[in-house]
Amino acid sequence: MTPAPGSPGDVLTLISAGSATTRSDLARLTGLARSTVSQRVDALIESGLVEETESGESTGGRPPRQLRLHTDGHAFAGVDVGATHCRVALMDISGEVLAECEDPLLVTEGPETVLAHVDRRLDLLLAQAGRPRSALRALGMGVPGPVEFATGRPNNPPIMPGWNDYPIPEHFADCVVLVDNDVNVMALGEHRNAFPGTSHLLFVKVGTGIGCGIVAEGRLHRGAQGSAGDIGHIRVSGHDDAGCRCGNSACLEAVAGGAALARRLTDLGVPAATGADVVALVLAGDTLALRLVREAGRHIGEVLAGLVNFFNPEVIVIGGVLSRVHEHLLAGIRETIYRRSLPLATHHLSIVPSRTGEDAAALGAGLLAIEHYLSPDNINKIVTP
Amino acid sequence: MTPAPGSPGDVLTLISAGSATTRSDLARLTGLARSTVSQRVDALIESGLVEETESGESTGGRPPRQLRLHTDGHAFAGVDVGATHCRVALMDISGEVLAECEDPLLVTEGPETVLAHVDRRLDLLLAQAGRPRSALRALGMGVPGPVEFATGRPNNPPIMPGWNDYPIPEHFADCVVLVDNDVNVMALGEHRNAFPGTSHLLFVKVGTGIGCGIVAEGRLHRGAQGSAGDIGHIRVSGHDDAGCRCGNSACLEAVAGGAALARRLTDLGVPAATGADVVALVLAGDTLALRLVREAGRHIGEVLAGLVNFFNPEVIVIGGVLSRVHEHLLAGIRETIYRRSLPLATHHLSIVPSRTGEDAAALGAGLLAIEHYLSPDNINKIVTP
DNA sequence: ACTCTTTGTTCGATGATCGGCGGAAGATAT
DNA sequence: ATATCTTCCGCCGATCATCGAACAAAGAGT
Numbered sequence: 001m002t003p004a005p006g007s008p009g010d011v012l013t014l015i016s017a018g019s020a021t022t023r024s025d026l027a028r029l030t031g032l033a034r035s036t037v038s039q040r041v042d043a044l045i046e047s048g049l050v051e052e053t054e055s056g057e058s059t060g061g062r063p064p065r066q067l068r069l070h071t072d073g074h075a076f077a078g079v080d081v082g083a084t085h086c087r088v089a090l091m092d093i094s095g096e097v098l099a100e101c102e103d104p105l106l107v108t109e110g111p112e113t114v115l116a117h118v119d120r121r122l123d124l125l126l127a128q129a130g131r132p133r134s135a136l137r138a139l140g141m142g143v144p145g146p147v148e149f150a151t152g153r154p155n156n157p158p159i160m161p162g163w164n165d166y167p168i169p170e171h172f173a174d175c176v177v178l179v180d181n182d183v184n185v186m187a188l189g190e191h192r193n194a195f196p197g198t199s200h201l202l203f204v205k206v207g208t209g210i211g212c213g214i215v216a217e218g219r220l221h222r223g224a225q226g227s228a229g230d231i232g233h234i235r236v237s238g239h240d241d242a243g244c245r246c247g248n249s250a251c252l253e254a255v256a257g258g259a260a261l262a263r264r265l266t267d268l269g270v271p272a273a274t275g276a277d278v279v280a281l282v283l284a285g286d287t288l289a290l291r292l293v294r295e296a297g298r299h300i301g302e303v304l305a306g307l308v309n310f311f312n313p314e315v316i317v318i319g320g321v322l323s324r325v326h327e328h329l330l331a332g333i334r335e336t337i338y339r340r341s342l343p344l345a346t347h348h349l350s351i352v353p354s355r356t357g358e359d360a361a362a363l364g365a366g367l368l369a370i371e372h373y374l375s376p377d378n379i380n381k382i383v384t385p
Numbered sequence: 386m387t388p389a390p391g392s393p394g395d396v397l398t399l400i401s402a403g404s405a406t407t408r409s410d411l412a413r414l415t416g417l418a419r420s421t422v423s424q425r426v427d428a429l430i431e432s433g434l435v436e437e438t439e440s441g442e443s444t445g446g447r448p449p450r451q452l453r454l455h456t457d458g459h460a461f462a463g464v465d466v467g468a469t470h471c472r473v474a475l476m477d478i479s480g481e482v483l484a485e486c487e488d489p490l491l492v493t494e495g496p497e498t499v500l501a502h503v504d505r506r507l508d509l510l511l512a513q514a515g516r517p518r519s520a521l522r523a524l525g526m527g528v529p530g531p532v533e534f535a536t537g538r539p540n541n542p543p544i545m546p547g548w549n550d551y552p553i554p555e556h557f558a559d560c561v562v563l564v565d566n567d568v569n570v571m572a573l574g575e576h577r578n579a580f581p582g583t584s585h586l587l588f589v590k591v592g593t594g595i596g597c598g599i600v601a602e603g604r605l606h607r608g609a610q611g612s613a614g615d616i617g618h619i620r621v622s623g624h625d626d627a628g629c630r631c632g633n634s635a636c637l638e639a640v641a642g643g644a645a646l647a648r649r650l651t652d653l654g655v656p657a658a659t660g661a662d663v664v665a666l667v668l669a670g671d672t673l674a675l676r677l678v679r680e681a682g683r684h685i686g687e688v689l690a691g692l693v694n695f696f697n698p699e700v701i702v703i704g705g706v707l708s709r710v711h712e713h714l715l716a717g718i719r720e721t722i723y724r725r726s727l728p729l730a731t732h733h734l735s736i737v738p739s740r741t742g743e744d745a746a747a748l749g750a751g752l753l754a755i756e757h758y759l760s761p762d763n764i765n766k767i768v769t770p
Numbered sequence: 771a772c773t774c775t776t777t778g779t780t781c782g783a784t785g786a787t788c789g790g791c792g793g794a795a796g797a798t799a800t
Numbered sequence: 801a802t803a804t805c806t807t808c809c810g811c812c813g814a815t816c817a818t819c820g821a822a823c824a825a826a827g828a829g830t
Contacts, residue, residue: 443795443797445796448795
């Protein structure tokens with residue numbers, strides 16, 4: 001009936017996405033003959049990528065044998081290198097987290113120090129999960145700055161001294177390494193974890209600075225130089241006095257970033273050094289801090305309103321430290337977006353706080369690695385070697 | 386050597402893109418055996434999609450037989466429905482224009498009138514080109530408002546009374562019809578005609594209003610509701626007094642659109658009704674009009690600077706009526722973008738006037754139709770029926 | 771215990787693809 | 801002019817993936 005699509009590797013994609021859990025599902029979805037499906041599934045089981053579990057529910061006939069990704073024998077790592085912390089997650093091929101850790105660590109220590117730390121943590125986590133180092137198939141990493149994705153080299157990152165053009169992948173010898181901007185991997189983690197099915201999503205990180213990860217057609221949009229999503233230096237109106245570290249004035253980050261809010265609070269007599277301090281003040285009931293956060297929301301909303309018109313996403317997710325007080329931040333953001341964006345674009349738009357939280361970056365980095373490993377190209381190399 | 390990609394229909398894609406002009410090219414590019422390539426090419430010739438031309442240059446051995454799309458027997462139409470004009474282009478399958486016409490026509494006349502006009506012009510052009518109506522394979526159309534692309538129905542278009550939700554494709558019985566926003570098809574036309582090879586491109590139309598077509602990964606980005614690229618109502622700073630027809634104030638369109646410029650010129654004692662009048666004044670050497678255009682460029686640049694940070698395109702193309710005085714418009718745009726965007730994003734960014742001109746919309750609409758017809762899915766249906 | 775339904779496997783048939791061989795057609799050397 | 805080399809292209813038997821029918825397995829319903 002169907003004109004038989006079903007490219008090789010397609011079968012695995014359907015299993016890993018959870019769209020198909022039995023052989024007959026696969027036959028129906030791919031249009032391939034049942035015998036062909038069985039043969040391919042056998043090859044996948046043979047190569048250790050898929051396993052059979054106990055039989056499922058019968059629907060009146062012989063109960064189907066359930067299929068799922070074989071989660072033993074492989075391991076994948078997601079690394080979240082932040083400005084002041086480093087989180088490493090060990091995941092199995094289905095995306096489940098096997099073990100995880102977080103340590104304070106300054107990215108300014110430089111690549112050798114940081115990557116050596118990652119390496120030690122990897123060994124630790126692998127030991128915890130009871131898997132040998134050789135099980136590690138791929139590693140994804142998010143770093144706080146722009147990256148040339150194809151080569152895994154940071155591209156003039158402002159807050160990562162010593163990392164410029166450093167070939168991060170070479171540090172991990174027998175393992176595929178994918179490096180991306182931290183906001184991108186957060187967007188990926190949030191999308192895959194909380195909003196699969198959504199085609200166009202924006203993830204906005206409101207921390208010390210402000211950045212944005214873009215998911216278009218379900219895939220990350222990185223732009224021509226890999227610098228897409230850098231919305232922290234978009235101009236907001238009415239704040240020409242706010243100077244920014246980039247040399248311009250009225251940048252969103254200089255008006256509504258965590259660092260800017262802390263500075264303004266300090267100026268107004270309420271001492272605060274970081275975005276986290278601002279959050280703490282809000283949670284403690286400080287009305288001045290609360291007002292500033294809500295106002296920051298309006299400024300972020302002003303920029304996002306423009307991007308909603310331009311990009312027309314289905315979902316905007318707000319993450320980062322400031323999202324811990326998301327009720328107040330979101331109020332300002334929503335208010336402005338619904339006022340300044342076109343009705344057609346906002347009609348089905350959801351604006352929500354992060355559902356994945358602290359884990360989004362490490363998770364997303366791991367998923368970057370897993371999805372690369374499971375990509376049709378790569379699978380064709382692995383199965384029947 | 387290569388792991389043999391080469392899906393069916395891939396061969397035709399390579400020929401139509403001009404990437405391969407001989408059988409050996411195809412063998413090399415697809416990784417298929419020479420004999421297989423020959424067999425597939427034969428099938429394509431059989432079905433009338435490809436033809437052989439005279440032998441090409443020898444490189445020391447037997448000269449290869451050239452292959453190209455067979456341009457007889459098929460026809461495709463690109464229709465550009467503007468606010469006050471209607472242009473129809475008849476193209477062959479290679480994208481070459483066979484015949485073309487433009488007439489003044491008000492879109493406010495409503496769908497029946499406009500589409501009947503299109504129908505008459507199609508017959509005329511087909512006669513000019515000496516092809517029967519049955520040769521028409523697909524038709525693309527750009528209209529001045531938002532469209533639900535999947536169904537070809539305008540979606541609450543502000544300047545197209547009577548068109549809302551009208552099922553345009555049903556008007557053309559035996560022919561695939563694709564309808565999209567006019568700025569989108571202009572972006573497509575400009576990209577395919579002048580900037581193939583570019584992955585990420587923005588096409589900005591500066592006319593009565595201001596809109597933007599987005600090409601990402603070489604394909605049109607339409608967004609969740611098909612309203613992506615509507616940048617005319619993004620806020621610009623310092624113009625809270627400029628009211629916009631959308632109900633808000635300080636919209637880009639209300640500050641820098643052709644209609645707004647004409648109104649301001651009139652207010653300042655220089656009568657002008659439309660963007661075209663403003664252009665005429667500039668060309669006549671009116672310094673006030675010139676200053677306004679340059680200032681409009683700065684405002685457009687302010688918005689584009691934000692979008693450059695967000696989207697990180699390789700090329701920005703400026704089109705629309707106002708681009709006829711692009712030296713002045715571009716000066717303001719470039720000035721602001723290079724001042725307000727991040728160096729990483731602007732380093733390899735080109736900002737150029739439209740190279741395709743008046744024809745971009747009809748051309749892009751036709752290409753939309755042709756590319757749909759040549760898509761692998763569709764080809765598999767056509768060849769060996 | 772019997773039949774029905776659904777699932778999964780086995781196996782011969784089919785068709786696409788491969789790769790080698792040889793002929794075609796021109797360039798280059800003799 | 802003749803011979804040789806290179807490249808291109810069609811032919812043909814071998815190979816491999818896929819298909820579909822038949823059969824076996826496993827449970828539900830009667």
